[in-house]
Amino acid sequence: MSAKLLVSASVGALCVFFASSAAVAQETQPVPAGPTQDTSQGGITDIIVTAQRVEESGQSIPIPVDIIEPAELVQQNVIRAEDLSRLTPSLAANGGGGPTTVFFVRGVGNATVNGYSDPAISFNYDGVYIGRPTSTSGVFYDLQRVEVLKGPQGTLYGRNATGGAINVIPNRPELGETSGNFMLGYGNYDWLTGQAAVNVPLGQDVALRAAGSISHRDALQSDDTGNQREYAGRLQVYAEPNDQLDVRLALDFSHQGGASSSGYYLGAVNPTFGPTGFAGYEFVPTGFSTQQGLLDPASNALMASRFISQVGRAGAVVDGQPFNDNDYWGVTAELNYETDVGTLTIQPAYREASIEYAFNGVFRQGFTKEKDKQASVEARWASDLSDSVDYLLGAIYFDEDIDATARYNQQTLVPFQEFTTGTESLAGFGKVTWRPIEPLSLTMAGRYTSDKKTFDGVSNVYILFCGNPAPPQDFCPTLPFAPLVSTEDEFRAFYTSLGIPITPVPLFVLPPVAGGSQTAPFVLFSPIVINDSLKNDKFTYRLAAQYDLSRRNMIYASFETGYHAGGFSFARGISTYEPETIKAFTLGSKNRFLDNHLQVNVEAFLWKYKNQQFSQFGYDLGNPPSTVFLTRNIGDSTIKGVDLDLEYLPAENTQLSANVQYLDTKYDSFVYYSPNQGLPPNTTCPYTPTTQSTPGGTINVFEIDCSGNVAFNSPKWSFNLNGQQTIPIGNDYKAVLVAGTRYRSSSYSSADYLPYLKSEATFVSYASVTFGREDDSLFVSFYINNIEDNRRLIGGTTNPAGLIAASAEQPRTYGVRIGGQF
Structure with a gap:
C-alpha cells in the first residue's frame, strides 16, 4: 500500500472517529490534556519538551537543546524560518531565493535551494518531518515552543539530520476550557502583524482550537523588493473518549506572497594585468547601501557600465521582478492509546505545496514553479519493562514526489529545466534506558534507515558568445543579452529571428565550409539529461550516560552518529553525490542552584564530519562545461566547542539570561574543481592546474584546496544576552521592560574565503516596554529591533559582469503591539 493511500485511510478513519466521539462526550469525565510545568518549587520553571519523543523536562534529559518560547518569537517578529537565527547562537538560518531557507547548526548544513537536494537539518512541524526547505514558513504562531536540537539526530529524528533538528510545536486544544488570545502590531515599513487563537469545548471530552496569523510589510529595498504578504491558519480538534484514548486531528494552510529582497551590489571584482600578464584580482567597493536593491536605477546604471567579455559588450541590466506566490496545506492526525503495558502513538500526515516564485541575486531573473507532495506515517510504542528500564520502539514511512520547472536567466547563460524526483524512506528506531542504580541512567538507541531516490530531468542550457572567447577580444555592441522570456521556444525564436545560430557545437571550432567563424556571435546549446536513482542504507546509533548528582544537578556524556542521504545535481559527469556522516561526542551538565533561582547548563562537544556534502555554483564536467548549481562530496571536517546557558532570577521580578557558544572548526580536507578557461580562480585557497576526464573528453581545470580553513556559517564566538524587569503598578497592572543583544563574530559563507565576503563581527540589540x-488580559507594547541598524553580510556571489550580488540581515524595525487574552 502506498504512503498516500495509507495516510488517506488513517486520516479518514480518524474523521469518522471524531463524528462518533462527540456522541459519547457527555459520558466520561474530562482529563487534563497537554504538557504541564513543574512550578511547585518556585523559582525557574521547568519547560516540558519532546526531544526524545516523550514528554520530559528539558532539564532532565541528556540532550543539548535550545528552547525558544512564544514571547521570544513575537518579540523578534519571527515570521519565516530564517528569523530563528536571531534567537539561538547555534543556528544560522538564511533566506535564499523565494521561500527557501538554508539551515546551519554549528557549521553543519548545506545550501539546499532546489527540489533535488535535501537539507542537513531536520525541520519538524507538529511532529511531522518537512522534506522541503521551501515549506518551513507559515507556522510560527500560537506555539508551545520551538526546540533546536544541536547535533546529529540519528535515532528519534533520524532522517537527514547530520547537524540537528528544529521542532515547531503548536498549542494543542484544551478540554473544558473557553479561552483565547490576540496580538496586533504595527511598525515601520507599514509592517502589520497579527495573531489570534481561540479554544472552545465541544462537550466534556472534545475541544476545538483555531488560530491564525498575518504579516503584511512594505519593501525593505529601494527597488520595492523584500516585502511580505503572508497569512496562515490552523484548526485542531481533540478528543478523549475514555481514560485510555486521545485523538487529535489538525489542518493547517498558509500563503506566502510579496517578494524576496533582490540583494545589493557589494562591489566589483576586476582582473588586473602587469608586464608579465595576469597580476591578480582587485576588489572595488560600490559604497551602495545594503538597502539599494539590484533593480534600483543607480544599481542598474553600474551594471550597464560593466563590460562582459563573453558577449563583447556592456549594457546588461537586472529587470526580472521577483515575487512569491506560494501555497501550503497539510493535515495530520495523532492517536495515543494508553494501556497497562505501554502507550501506542500513531501519526499519519499528508502535505502539499504549490509554489511559484522568482528572485534575483546573480540572475536577471531566476524562476521556479513546483508541486510538492509528501505523505508519512509514524508509529511509536513507549513502555517500561520494570521500574529501572523503559524503552521506546518506532517506525516511519516517508514518501515524497516533486514535479518542477525552472529557468535561471544569467544574462549570458540560461538553463531551462524540467524534472521530477521522488523519495521513499523507511526507518525503524528504538531507545532503551536502564537505571542500574537510582542516580545513574544508561541509554542505548539506534535507527536503521533505507532511502530510495529517483531523478528524471532535462536541463537545456543556452550560452551566448560573441565569437571566440579566447584573446583577442571580440566586440558585439548590438548583440542582445539573453531575453527575459518564459519558455524555451520563445528563447529560440528570439535569436532565430535575428539570424543568430543556435548550435550544439561552438562556431569557432568549425571550419568555414561548415559555417564556422572566429568572430560571428552564436548561442551554444548544451542539453543535460539526468535519469538516475540512488539507494542508501545506514544504521545510526546513540550511547549516553547520565548521573544525577542531586534532584537539580546532573552530568551526562554521549556518543552518537548521524547520516544524510545522497542526492542529485543537474551536472554532467557528477550527477549524483554520496551520503555524508557525522560522529558526535558530548559531555555536559545541567544544574539548578540558589534554591532554584540560578540555572547553569554547560556542554562540550566534538564532531567529526565525513564525506561532507557541499552545495555551490560551479561547473559540470561537460565539454564545454556549463555553469550549474551542484552538490559535491568535498571532504571531512572537525568541529569542537563549548556551549553555556545561564538563567538567573536575582529578585522576584527580575530575570537575566545568557547563551554563549564557542566554536573551533576546521576542514580537514576540502578539495573542489573549477574550469580552467584562462584566468585563475578568484580564491585565497591554493590551486593547481590539472585535467579531468569527462564523457565529452578531457578538460582543463583548477584543483582548489581549501583544507585547513574554518567551516561556513560558524562564527567562533556567538552569544545572546537578555534581561527582563517587571514593575508592579498597583494591584492590577504592571510594566515589563525587556532588553537584549546578540553578538556574532566574523565568519565565512562561501568557498572562496575572500576577505570582502567575510561577515564581520556584529552586535544587534533590541528593547521593548x-x-x-x-x-x-490586555497589554500594549512598544518595541525596537536592531537598535544599531547593523546589517550583517549573509553572503555574496559574483555575476557575469564581475559584480558581487550580496544580501544582508534585516534593518532596524520598530513599532507597537496591542494584545490580550481571556
Missing part, C-alpha cells in the same frame, strides 16, 4: 494588566 510593555504596559498591561497583571493577568495579561
Whole structure:
C-alpha cells in the first residue's frame, strides 16, 4: 500500500472517529490534556519538551537543546524560518531565493535551494518531518515552543539530520476550557502583524482550537523588493473518549506572497594585468547601501557600465521582478492509546505545496514553479519493562514526489529545466534506558534507515558568445543579452529571428565550409539529461550516560552518529553525490542552584564530519562545461566547542539570561574543481592546474584546496544576552521592560574565503516596554529591533559582469503591539 493511500485511510478513519466521539462526550469525565510545568518549587520553571519523543523536562534529559518560547518569537517578529537565527547562537538560518531557507547548526548544513537536494537539518512541524526547505514558513504562531536540537539526530529524528533538528510545536486544544488570545502590531515599513487563537469545548471530552496569523510589510529595498504578504491558519480538534484514548486531528494552510529582497551590489571584482600578464584580482567597493536593491536605477546604471567579455559588450541590466506566490496545506492526525503495558502513538500526515516564485541575486531573473507532495506515517510504542528500564520502539514511512520547472536567466547563460524526483524512506528506531542504580541512567538507541531516490530531468542550457572567447577580444555592441522570456521556444525564436545560430557545437571550432567563424556571435546549446536513482542504507546509533548528582544537578556524556542521504545535481559527469556522516561526542551538565533561582547548563562537544556534502555554483564536467548549481562530496571536517546557558532570577521580578557558544572548526580536507578557461580562480585557497576526464573528453581545470580553513556559517564566538524587569503598578497592572543583544563574530559563507565576503563581527540589540494588566488580559507594547541598524553580510556571489550580488540581515524595525487574552 502506498504512503498516500495509507495516510488517506488513517486520516479518514480518524474523521469518522471524531463524528462518533462527540456522541459519547457527555459520558466520561474530562482529563487534563497537554504538557504541564513543574512550578511547585518556585523559582525557574521547568519547560516540558519532546526531544526524545516523550514528554520530559528539558532539564532532565541528556540532550543539548535550545528552547525558544512564544514571547521570544513575537518579540523578534519571527515570521519565516530564517528569523530563528536571531534567537539561538547555534543556528544560522538564511533566506535564499523565494521561500527557501538554508539551515546551519554549528557549521553543519548545506545550501539546499532546489527540489533535488535535501537539507542537513531536520525541520519538524507538529511532529511531522518537512522534506522541503521551501515549506518551513507559515507556522510560527500560537506555539508551545520551538526546540533546536544541536547535533546529529540519528535515532528519534533520524532522517537527514547530520547537524540537528528544529521542532515547531503548536498549542494543542484544551478540554473544558473557553479561552483565547490576540496580538496586533504595527511598525515601520507599514509592517502589520497579527495573531489570534481561540479554544472552545465541544462537550466534556472534545475541544476545538483555531488560530491564525498575518504579516503584511512594505519593501525593505529601494527597488520595492523584500516585502511580505503572508497569512496562515490552523484548526485542531481533540478528543478523549475514555481514560485510555486521545485523538487529535489538525489542518493547517498558509500563503506566502510579496517578494524576496533582490540583494545589493557589494562591489566589483576586476582582473588586473602587469608586464608579465595576469597580476591578480582587485576588489572595488560600490559604497551602495545594503538597502539599494539590484533593480534600483543607480544599481542598474553600474551594471550597464560593466563590460562582459563573453558577449563583447556592456549594457546588461537586472529587470526580472521577483515575487512569491506560494501555497501550503497539510493535515495530520495523532492517536495515543494508553494501556497497562505501554502507550501506542500513531501519526499519519499528508502535505502539499504549490509554489511559484522568482528572485534575483546573480540572475536577471531566476524562476521556479513546483508541486510538492509528501505523505508519512509514524508509529511509536513507549513502555517500561520494570521500574529501572523503559524503552521506546518506532517506525516511519516517508514518501515524497516533486514535479518542477525552472529557468535561471544569467544574462549570458540560461538553463531551462524540467524534472521530477521522488523519495521513499523507511526507518525503524528504538531507545532503551536502564537505571542500574537510582542516580545513574544508561541509554542505548539506534535507527536503521533505507532511502530510495529517483531523478528524471532535462536541463537545456543556452550560452551566448560573441565569437571566440579566447584573446583577442571580440566586440558585439548590438548583440542582445539573453531575453527575459518564459519558455524555451520563445528563447529560440528570439535569436532565430535575428539570424543568430543556435548550435550544439561552438562556431569557432568549425571550419568555414561548415559555417564556422572566429568572430560571428552564436548561442551554444548544451542539453543535460539526468535519469538516475540512488539507494542508501545506514544504521545510526546513540550511547549516553547520565548521573544525577542531586534532584537539580546532573552530568551526562554521549556518543552518537548521524547520516544524510545522497542526492542529485543537474551536472554532467557528477550527477549524483554520496551520503555524508557525522560522529558526535558530548559531555555536559545541567544544574539548578540558589534554591532554584540560578540555572547553569554547560556542554562540550566534538564532531567529526565525513564525506561532507557541499552545495555551490560551479561547473559540470561537460565539454564545454556549463555553469550549474551542484552538490559535491568535498571532504571531512572537525568541529569542537563549548556551549553555556545561564538563567538567573536575582529578585522576584527580575530575570537575566545568557547563551554563549564557542566554536573551533576546521576542514580537514576540502578539495573542489573549477574550469580552467584562462584566468585563475578568484580564491585565497591554493590551486593547481590539472585535467579531468569527462564523457565529452578531457578538460582543463583548477584543483582548489581549501583544507585547513574554518567551516561556513560558524562564527567562533556567538552569544545572546537578555534581561527582563517587571514593575508592579498597583494591584492590577504592571510594566515589563525587556532588553537584549546578540553578538556574532566574523565568519565565512562561501568557498572562496575572500576577505570582502567575510561577515564581520556584529552586535544587534533590541528593547521593548510593555504596559498591561497583571493577568495579561490586555497589554500594549512598544518595541525596537536592531537598535544599531547593523546589517550583517549573509553572503555574496559574483555575476557575469564581475559584480558581487550580496544580501544582508534585516534593518532596524520598530513599532507597537496591542494584545490580550481571556
